[in-house]
Amino acid sequence: CTLEPTESYSKADLDEYVTILRHVAEEARSDPERVKTAPHNSTVHRIDHAPLDDPTQWAMTWRAYRRKLERGSEHTGGKTT
Incomplete structure (x- = not known):
């Protein structure tokens, strides 16, 4: 390659x-x-791949990502971190 x-x-x-x-x-x-x-x-010696294998964590577009953030903030009292 x-x-x-x-x-x-x-x-x-x-x-x-x-x-x-x-x-x-x-x-x-x-x-x-x-x-x-x-x-x-490296500051991170092992990457946690679990979120990458979970389709509920995926957001294929910016719009989907924003929707997930908004839904997440409803459950965390406005915090999206």
């Missing part, structure tokens, strides 16, 4: 990206376990 960048990226951005990919490829050759267990410097 070849990435196709959009016009919004500068040559410097693309060069930096290529440098990073080369670094990761070199790490993968020299220390495969490090790449397999990445990321190492």
Whole structure:
């Protein structure tokens, strides 16, 4: 799979990206376990996938998302967080 960048990226951005990919490829050759267990410097170590598997949590459009927020605020006293 070849990435196709959009016009919004500068040559410097693309060069930096290529440098990073080369670094990761070199790490993968020299220390495969490090790449397999990445990321190492993250605030969240495990993502909770449960909401992604629950169709009642999905909102396919902005309008559906707003409706879900409004319904949720009825149950939380106006708080939507």
